[in-house]
């Protein structure tokens with residue numbers, strides 16, 4: 487196996503004028519892939535979403551990789567208002583795309599860090615829409631919160647003929663109810679504000695006993711509730727989800 491950097495088949499370097507969407511995984515820094523780590527080492531510009539207080543979850547997950555650089559990168563935080571208002575979000579993406587476009591046009595490599603996977607409910611998708619037609623783009627997949635949830639629960643997401651669906655707490659009651667009725671396994675993302683509604687729907691559809699709740703998977707504050715009777719019927723943090731799997735699984 488090649489082990490010297492100049493001739494290392496495992497070395498991955500950011501190319502000039504290229505826009506990268508790189509997954510950093512769900513929270514545990516050890517679940518950030520080698521490929522994303524290497525991009526972080528070599529990119530000219532590192533960008534990520536942050537909240538209006540200046541905190542970025544994606545950057546926090548990648549902190550060790552960023553600190554391992556031999557020289558500091560230019561960092562661009564895209565401040566995103568915590569709101570479901572798409573107009574505000576689109577405005578933030580427009581401004582970010584304009585700024586990143588200048589770096590790319592100047593020949594710099596730009597890596598945009600995304601919590602989990604960049605193309606699974608990932609903010610990178612909206613920048614790809616804006617910049618993808620004009621610049622070379624590459625995507626480095628990341629471990630999703632769904633995979634991390636299954637691993638934490640030690641529960642297969644699907645077995646044999648079981649069906650599997652993903653919905654979000656922002657879907658309507660009817661959409662969530664239908665999904666719970668039609669599929670063996672279901673993940674409900676973005677459970678934060680929707681938690682009381684999701685709990686009511688799990689009762690109504692008879693899936694209460696199948697439900698597991700997880701928040702901050704892979705982070706210091708991780709919480710797992712496998713008996714939903716122990717879960718408060720109130721809104722929770724944004725970084726939370728439900729995994730619903732049948733108690734009786736095919737053998």
Ligand SMILES: C[S@@+](CC[C@H](N)C(=O)[O-])C[C@H]1O[C@@H](n2cnc3c(N)ncnc32)[C@H](O)[C@@H]1O
Nearest residue numbers: 512602603607630631675676702703724725726
């Ligand atoms: C915008 S989506 C991003 C999903 C991400 N790209 C992924 O691949 O998992 C945000 C939602 O993902 C889920 N999520 C992401 N990371 C999580 C974590 N560490 N623990 C629990 N839920 C998480 C939550 O449901 C949260 O509301």
